[in-house]
Amino acid sequence: MSPETKAKSASANRLEPVDEVVVRFAGDSGDGMQLTGTQFTSTSALLGNDLATLPEFPAEIRAPQGTLAGVSAFQVRIADYDIHTPGDAPDCLVAMNPAALKKSIGDLKQNGVLIVNTDEFHDRNLKKAGYETNPLDDGSLAAYRVTQAEITTMTHRALEEMDLDSKAKNRSRNMFALGMVYYLFSRPLDTTVEWLELKFAKRPEIAEANVKVLKAGWNFCEITDQFQVRYEVEPAKLAPGVYRNIMGNSALSIGLVAASRRSGLPLFLGSYPITPASEILHELAGYKTFGVSTFQAEDEIAAMAAAIGAAFGGALAVTSTSGPGLALKSEAINLAIMTELPVIICNIQRGGPSTGLPTMTEQSDLLQAMFGRNGESPLPVIAASSPADCFDTAIEAARLAVSYMVPVILLSDGYIANGSEPWRLPKIEDLPDLRVDFRTDPEGFEPYMRDEKTLARPWAIPGTPGLEHRVGGLEKENVTGNVSYDPANHQLMTDLRAEKVARIADEIPPMSIDGPDEGKLLVLGWGSTKGAITGGAQKARAEGLEVSCAHLRYINPFPSDLGDVLSRFEHVLIPEMNMGQLALLIRARYLREVVSMTKVQGKPFFRSEIQAKIHEILGAENVH
Amino acid sequence: MSTELPVLTKKDFQSDQEVRWCPGCGDYAILSCVQTIFPQLGIPKEKFVVVSGIGCSSRFPYYMDTYGFHGIHGRAPAIASGLKATRPDLEVWIATGDGDAMSIGGNHLIHTLRRNMDVKILMFNNRIYGLTKGQYSPTSELGKVTKSTPVGSVDYPFNPLSLALGAGATFVARGVDIMQPHLRDLLTRAHAHTGSAFVEIYQNCNIFNDKAFEYMSAKQVRADQTVEVLHGEPLVFGKEKDKGIRLKGTALEVIHFADGHGPEDCLVWDETDPNPALAFMMAQLGPPDFPTPIGVMRNVALPSYDYGLVHQLEEEIESKGSGKLEDLIYSGELWTVGEGGQVTRGKAVADPG
Numbered sequence: 001m002s003p004e005t006k007a008k009s010a011s012a013n014r015l016e017p018v019d020e021v022v023v024r025f026a027g028d029s030g031d032g033m034q035l036t037g038t039q040f041t042s043t044s045a046l047l048g049n050d051l052a053t054l055p056e057f058p059a060e061i062r063a064p065q066g067t068l069a070g071v072s073a074f075q076v077r078i079a080d081y082d083i084h085t086p087g088d089a090p091d092c093l094v095a096m097n098p099a100a101l102k103k104s105i106g107d108l109k110q111n112g113v114l115i116v117n118t119d120e121f122h123d124r125n126l127k128k129a130g131y132e133t134n135p136l137d138d139g140s141l142a143a144y145r146v147t148q149a150e151i152t153t154m155t156h157r158a159l160e161e162m163d164l165d166s167k168a169k170n171r172s173r174n175m176f177a178l179g180m181v182y183y184l185f186s187r188p189l190d191t192t193v194e195w196l197e198l199k200f201a202k203r204p205e206i207a208e209a210n211v212k213v214l215k216a217g218w219n220f221c222e223i224t225d226q227f228q229v230r231y232e233v234e235p236a237k238l239a240p241g242v243y244r245n246i247m248g249n250s251a252l253s254i255g256l257v258a259a260s261r262r263s264g265l266p267l268f269l270g271s272y273p274i275t276p277a278s279e280i281l282h283e284l285a286g287y288k289t290f291g292v293s294t295f296q297a298e299d300e301i302a303a304m305a306a307a308i309g310a311a312f313g314g315a316l317a318v319t320s321t322s323g324p325g326l327a328l329k330s331e332a333i334n335l336a337i338m339t340e341l342p343v344i345i346c347n348i349q350r351g352g353p354s355t356g357l358p359t360m361t362e363q364s365d366l367l368q369a370m371f372g373r374n375g376e377s378p379l380p381v382i383a384a385s386s387p388a389d390c391f392d393t394a395i396e397a398a399r400l401a402v403s404y405m406v407p408v409i410l411l412s413d414g415y416i417a418n419g420s421e422p423w424r425l426p427k428i429e430d431l432p433d434l435r436v437d438f439r440t441d442p443e444g445f446e447p448y449m450r451d452e453k454t455l456a457r458p459w460a461i462p463g464t465p466g467l468e469h470r471v472g473g474l475e476k477e478n479v480t481g482n483v484s485y486d487p488a489n490h491q492l493m494t495d496l497r498a499e500k501v502a503r504i505a506d507e508i509p510p511m512s513i514d515g516p517d518e519g520k521l522l523v524l525g526w527g528s529t530k531g532a533i534t535g536g537a538q539k540a541r542a543e544g545l546e547v548s549c550a551h552l553r554y555i556n557p558f559p560s561d562l563g564d565v566l567s568r569f570e571h572v573l574i575p576e577m578n579m580g581q582l583a584l585l586i587r588a589r590y591l592r593e594v595v596s597m598t599k600v601q602g603k604p605f606f607r608s609e610i611q612a613k614i615h616e617i618l619g620a621e622n623v624h
Numbered sequence: 625m626s627t628e629l630p631v632l633t634k635k636d637f638q639s640d641q642e643v644r645w646c647p648g649c650g651d652y653a654i655l656s657c658v659q660t661i662f663p664q665l666g667i668p669k670e671k672f673v674v675v676s677g678i679g680c681s682s683r684f685p686y687y688m689d690t691y692g693f694h695g696i697h698g699r700a701p702a703i704a705s706g707l708k709a710t711r712p713d714l715e716v717w718i719a720t721g722d723g724d725a726m727s728i729g730g731n732h733l734i735h736t737l738r739r740n741m742d743v744k745i746l747m748f749n750n751r752i753y754g755l756t757k758g759q760y761s762p763t764s765e766l767g768k769v770t771k772s773t774p775v776g777s778v779d780y781p782f783n784p785l786s787l788a789l790g791a792g793a794t795f796v797a798r799g800v801d802i803m804q805p806h807l808r809d810l811l812t813r814a815h816a817h818t819g820s821a822f823v824e825i826y827q828n829c830n831i832f833n834d835k836a837f838e839y840m841s842a843k844q845v846r847a848d849q850t851v852e853v854l855h856g857e858p859l860v861f862g863k864e865k866d867k868g869i870r871l872k873g874t875a876l877e878v879i880h881f882a883d884g885h886g887p888e889d890c891l892v893w894d895e896t897d898p899n900p901a902l903a904f905m906m907a908q909l910g911p912p913d914f915p916t917p918i919g920v921m922r923n924v925a926l927p928s929y930d931y932g933l934v935h936q937l938e939e940e941i942e943s944k945g946s947g948k949l950e951d952l953i954y955s956g957e958l959w960t961v962g963e964g965g966q967v968t969r970g971k972a973v974a975d976p977g
Contacts, residue, residue, distance in 0.1 A: 046959050048967030240963050242971045244956045254952060261949045268710050288940035290947035293933055295709055298735035302702035305695070305732075309675070309706030312693055313714065317706070335696050425958075428950050462691035462707075462714050465670045470639070470685050472694025473678075482641065483686065 015186060018231045020079035022087030023181060025174075026104045027096030028065055029058060029072045032174035036094075037074025039178055043191040045245050045422060048235025049078040052531065053245075053420040054086035054604075059275075059359045066120075066128040071103045078185075080234040084386075084531030086419060088606035092184065094177050096120060096151070098129035105141070113227070114144040115180055117173070119152035147226050151176045151217075158216035159209055168206070172213040179217020186232045189214055239424060246423040248387040248416035249276070252346060253283040255394025256318055257290050262395070263402060263434035265316035267292045270306035272299055272325060275358040276414040277348040280320040300328035304345070308332060311341040312471070314438060314461035316398060320346040323365045324355065326409075330373045333407055337377050337497060339471040340448070340457045342401035342408075344394070349413040351602045360602030361414035363527050364578035369409045370556060370585070376494050378501045380404070381556040383411040385530035388423035390416065393553065395432060402436045404500055405456040411555075413577070415604045416528045442466030447481035455500040505557040511565050515541055515548030518568035521617055523549040524594075526582055529575055529605055536610025540618075547614050555582070563590050571617055573597060575605055632663035637672075639689040645680060650801035650827035654748060655687055657807050658717075662690075665715070665815055673716050675704040677724040680755045681748035681827070684719035698729025701736035704743045705929075712930040715815070717744045722763040723753050726782050730762075734791040739929040740819035746811070747824050748801075749784060752833035770832075785907035785921055788822040789900045795821035796903065796922040800841050801828060806852070806918065813920060819928040840916040853906065853919035858890035861915050869914070876905055878914060895923040 023040060025033045034055055041053050056073040063070035077087035092113040095101035097120040108114060121136055135141055136148060155176050159169045175192075182189055193211050200207035221227060246254075260267035271281040271294065285294040293315075297303035303319045311317035321329060326347045336343045349365045351357030369381045380400050384393035390412055397410040439445060439458035447469040448457050460467040469481055477484035478492055513522075514534060525533040530551045537549035550565060552558070566572055566586070574583045575597040583596035597613050599605055637659040645651045662672060672690035676682035678697035685692030695703045700718045708716045725733045725747045736743065752770070753759040759772040763784060767776040788796045795817040799807040807825065814821035826837045840849040851861040851869060859869040866881045868890035879885040897903070903921040910916045927935075941947075960972035 042957055045957065046967070046969055048959070048961065048965075235965065235967050237965050238961045240961050240965075242954065242958055242960050244954075244958050246956075257947075257952060258949055266710060268706065270706055287947060287952070288937050289944050290949075290952070291937055291941070293709055293937065295706065295933075297702065297705075298731050301699060302705070302732050302735070305699040305702035306706030306709070308695075309693070309703040309708075310710045311706075312673075312703075313707045313711040315706075315710040331696055332699065335699075339693075425953055428953070462673045462711065463670055465668070468670060468690050468692075470688075470692035470694065472685070472692075473696050474694060 015230050015232050018233060019081060020077060020083065021092065021185060021231060021233060022075065022077045022090045023092045023094070023185070024073055024075040024090040024104055024107070025094045025177070026071060026073040026100035027094075027174070028100070029063060029070045030065065031072070031096045032171070033072045033074050033096070036174045036178045037076050039192045039195065040181060040187070041076050041245060041420065042195070043182070043187050044076070044078040044233070045243070046191055047187065048238070049233055050081065050083050050236035050238060051076060051078045051245070051422060052083055052086040053077075054415070055418050057359060066097055066099055066125045068099045068103055068129060071100050073100070073104060078233050080236050082236060082238070084535045085604070085607055088608050092181065094181060096173070096177065098125045098131055098135070101135065102129045102131065108144060110143050112144050113184065114141065114146045115177065116146065116148055117151035117177070118148045119150050145228075147180070149180065149220065149226075154216060154220060155213050158212050162205065162209055162212070164205065164209055169209070172210045175210045175214040176217035176220075179214040180221050180226070183218045183221035184227055184230055186230055189218060238422065241424040243422045243424055245420050246388055246391075247418060247420045248384065248390040248412055249279040249348065249418070250283060251388055251423060252384070252390035252394045252412060253280050253287075255391040256284065256316075256344070256398065257287055257292060258391070258431055259395045259398030259434055260290065260292070260316050262431050263316055263398065263436055265314065265402070265436065267318065268307065268310035268315040269294045269318045269320065270297050270303040270310065271295070271320045272297050272303045274300075274322045274325050276350055276417045277320045277322045277325075277346065279417070280346060280348070300325040301332055304329040304332035304343070305335075307343045308336050308339070308341055311336070311343050312339070312462070314459070316344075316402070317342065318344045318346065320348070322348050322350050322358075323352045323368065326365060326368060327372065333379070334373045334375065334377050335473050336407035337373075337379055338473050338476070340405045341471075342405055344397045344401050344408055344410060346394075346410045346412065348417045349411060351600070357602045359414065361528070361604060362577050362600055362602065363411075363413055363529070364581065364600065365411065366526070366555065366578065366581040367584070369411060376498065378498050378556060379406055380408045380501055380504055380554075381411065382408065382553050383527040383555060384416060385527060385551055385553065387416050387419050387421045391423065395434075396553070399432055399434055400504060402434060403456065404454050404504065405459060406500060411527055413528050438464065439467060440464055446479045447471065448476055449479050450496070454503060455496055502557050504554070505560045508554050508557070508559045510561050511550050511559050513548050513550045513565065514538070516546065517548065517565075519548060520546040520569065521548070521571045521573060521614060522566070522569035523547060523573045523575065523610065523614065524552070524582075524586070525549070525575055526552040526555055529577065532605035532607050532610050533575060535607035536614060539607065539611045540614040545614060545618050547618065552582070555585070558589065566590055566592055571595060573613060573617060575599070575610055575613070577604065632669055634659045634663060636669055637662045637689050639687050641686045643687050644683065646831050648830040649680070650750065650829070651681055651684070651748065653801040653804060654746065654807070654825055654827065655684065657804055657811060658746075659688070661808050661811050661815070664812070667715050671713065671715050673707060673714050674719060675700045675707070675716060676719040677721075677729055678755070679721040679724045679753075680829075681719050681721040682724060698724050698727070699732060700724070701729065701732040701741075701743070701745065705736055705739070705741050708741055708743055708930050709933055712742065712934055716742070718746065720745065720747050722747065722749045722751060722784070723761045726762040726784060726787065734787070737788055737791040737793040737820045737822060740794050740926050742819050742928040742930050744811075744814045744821045745823065747784060747822065748827040749824050750827045750829035750833055751781075751836050752829050754829050754832055758832040783907055784824045786904060789904050789907060789922060793822045793922065794819045794924050794926050795920070797822070797920040798824045798826070798918050800826045800837065800918060802841055803918070810920065813923070817923060818931075819926055839911055849911070849915050851909075851915040851917050853893050853895070853917050853921060855893055855895045855920065855923070858887040858892050860887050860890055871902075876909065876914070895920050896925075898924055
């Protein structure tokens with residue numbers, strides 16, 4: 001239940017329990033909104049809420065102050081139950097300036113709580129945001145519960161006695177807003193206070209100022225009775241375990257380190273900076289004590305080529321990129337396919353084509369991952385479905401790469417790369433054993449001889465006496481690895497390279513179906529849409545609709561029971577943040593009609609959109 | 625490991641593959657040269673890796689009985705960089721051509737040189753595209769008539785030595801395919817250098833650009849048309865050792881000893897000069913007014929990229945200890961959900977299950 005529905009029965013300043021809330025902090029790039037949101041998240045995590053977050057920041061590093069282009073926002077959803085997405089529409093919006101208001105107000109729920117910093121609503125800022133009249137005065141916000149606060153003024157007042165310049169004082173404004181939101185949602189201040197004291201341990205006056213302002217925000221609400229109702233979200237019933245909040249790119253990086261440790265192979269990352277994948281390079285560059293080598297290459301091509309060189313030498317080789325970079329790597333990826341060397345290619349997708357929407361999300365590289373290379377060049381493609389799932393997906397990508405001696409494409413996207421959720425931490429001993437055996441015995445060695453089960457060729461690394469051999473991009477004769485233009489051999493090698501990937505299906509676990517395993521409608525997804533799909537389908541099912549959902553981690557090859565699963569449902573709905581790429585693959589492979597639901601707006605699906613589509617297909621009433 | 629290495633011979637480095645360059649190609653001489661010096665370097669055979677790109681010269685690895693990687697067009701330096709960065713114990717050599725290294729792979733070449741990656745780059749310069757059957761290359765002379773430039777090329781060529789020097793290469797040399805003893809010496813010195821060694825090798829393509837280097841390498845003109853650059857020696861050349869090169873003002877000029885000059889007037893070459901300006905001037909020399917310089921233009925000592933990378937890892941591990949996966953995963957703000965759903969901060973002592 002959302003706050004406004006509960007609010008109707010609430011008496012003044014009464015504490016109301018709600019099962020979830022969505023809060024969005026929006027302000028100028030310099031207003032510290034990411035930090036404010038992160039603090040709200042940490043505090044809620046430690047209260048035991050389930051949560052999911054979604055940051056939104058401008059593509060420009062220093063967009064002009066006060067403009068729409070400069071708005072930075074952070075949305076967080078907290079709940080007392082298991083949630084899957086950062087929420088569709090906010091229940092509460094904090095707008096630090098007119099531009100932030102303009103950009104987000106359309107998303108705020110009717111009767112939602114709106115907190116504005118009135119100090120910033122002066123003519124110049126209103127004009128920059130494109131407001132002809134002041135929305136605080138013209139009645140355009142009548143549908144919301146507006147709290148007007150002179151946040152800047154009150155921040156300065158709280159710091160009157162402190163010897164800080166005006167600029168430094170301004171910088172703690174966000175803490176005032178955070179204090180207000182903590183009051184509204186009955187959160188304690190101690191987590192943030194402790195964090196501030198730790199963060200500014202060397203500058204105690206800054207810590208003190210921020211704590212003062214944080215408390216001032218809380219006190220302002222309490223003394224002036226700003227909100228009719230305050231809300232409370234109980235802890236969620238999460239599975240027992242140790243948790244931390246994690247973003248997708250971070251989980252992916254840690255997953256790669258884990259794969260390195262579990263395989264005993266040193267980790268090598270060849271990468272060229274690109275949004276939204278750069279954090280992987282940054283994070284891995286910090287893991288030198290884990291023996292991780294990072295190579296910031298001169299371009300995307302070199303990043304992939306260097307990874308191939310490292311793989312030839314026996315490293316766990318990785319390259320990270322986003323769509324345009326994947327395009328540049330295509331030729332080198334084929335070299336890895338041809339030389340049958342393990343490389344993990346992490347593609348953190350963003351809006352395309354071309355430079356597209358660097359900071360916004362999309363799933364439109366699926367077909368590029370599948371087919372964007374010359375010749376017959378199949379490789380395994382797997383996708384992460386949530387921020388924490390990036391950890392497991394990275395380990396699985398490494399496992400496939402070294403077991404089958406193939407390059408593997410791991411698909412993530414901007415939404416889960418920058419979004420966060422609680423991650424139930426695994427026990428180290430439960431992580432898969434990825435140990436590999438390099439070939440050392442020269443007796444009977446041939447570079448393209450094959451493992452019976454996986455068809456993998458031996459990994460024979462330079463430095464091993466007696467195994468000197470040559471690999472390369474020219475077609476190789478099976479077994480001997482000699483250059484071969486023989487027609488029958490090319491057919492055989494093409495078949496073998498395809499068969500190697502196809503055999504992975506034998507060990508993919510059976511599909512897990514959420515809901516009945518047969519019936520009227522299956523919602524099938526891949527990648528980051530899992531949260532919205534699961535949430536939407538569960539809501540619809542709670543409304544009595546006969547709908548199930550299933551999610552694909554493996555896209556090449558598909559799970560072997562996928563055809564059977566599809567055949568058990570009357571309708572199949574495939575929502576994707578592209579123009580129907582999985583739908584195309586499913587139709588082609590299984591010759592069955594599916595309903596393709598597409599969205600390319602740089603934003604993830606709303607749960608409600610999926611829910612509405614389910615209703616439409618099943619001919620039921622509209623979403624309540 | 626035993627300190628005694630098996631005695632290796634040229635034969636140990638000849639693979640069982642049939643060499644398929646055109647008869648008379650300069651590549652044969654370079655292959656023979658490399659196969660001759662490899663056994664003399666005191667390195668176990670299994671430690672050699674030869675990496676190449678695409679083109680005639682890039683077939684090189686197939687003919688060497690070492691670990692070999694025949695890459696894709698222009699990318700050999702990048703492949704070799706990833707290998708050397710993770711396996712500094714290996715002796716990594718690159719065989720490339722003027723099209724492979726200077727055109728499609730120009731970016732990788734300059735950045736590999738800039739980083740001083742410890743790889744040895746042999747650039748076979750035949751001033752033509754051979755494998756694609758005779759188009760002009762980025763080192764072809766202006767006005768070159770080829771299949772793709774029927775009335776002559778209108779773009780200016782790269783001077784490979786200048787390019788390498790401009791990229792900050794720490795070892796820059798030029799040799800000629802048919803001048804075997806000299807070339808063997810250059811390659812041995814390239815090996816001894818720590819960091820990137822760039823060796824341009826003039827190589828005759830007798831099919832598409834025959835006799836391209838006759839003007840300086842033909843026996844009857846060689847002594848007068850080349851000047852061998854030797855560290856610590858004056859720049860003297862000519863059949864009768866009767867000419868030299870001196871620095872006059874900001875330019876180099878040829879002096880004739882018959883005019884009263886002597887070797888003492890010549891520029892004494894210092895390959896270790898940290899300032900590459902003179903090397904750059906030398907690289908510009910050539911016909912019609914100057915002999916073509918051959919030998920080591922530059923040889924300066926700088927730590928290599930792979931050394932720096934490995935050193936950083938070792939230092940971090942030494943000062944902070946080897947990373948523990950458990951600590952990495954269980955870091956940041958943790959909270960524990962107990963069996964009864966109670967939430968506590970941090971990692972609870974009880975087994976989280």
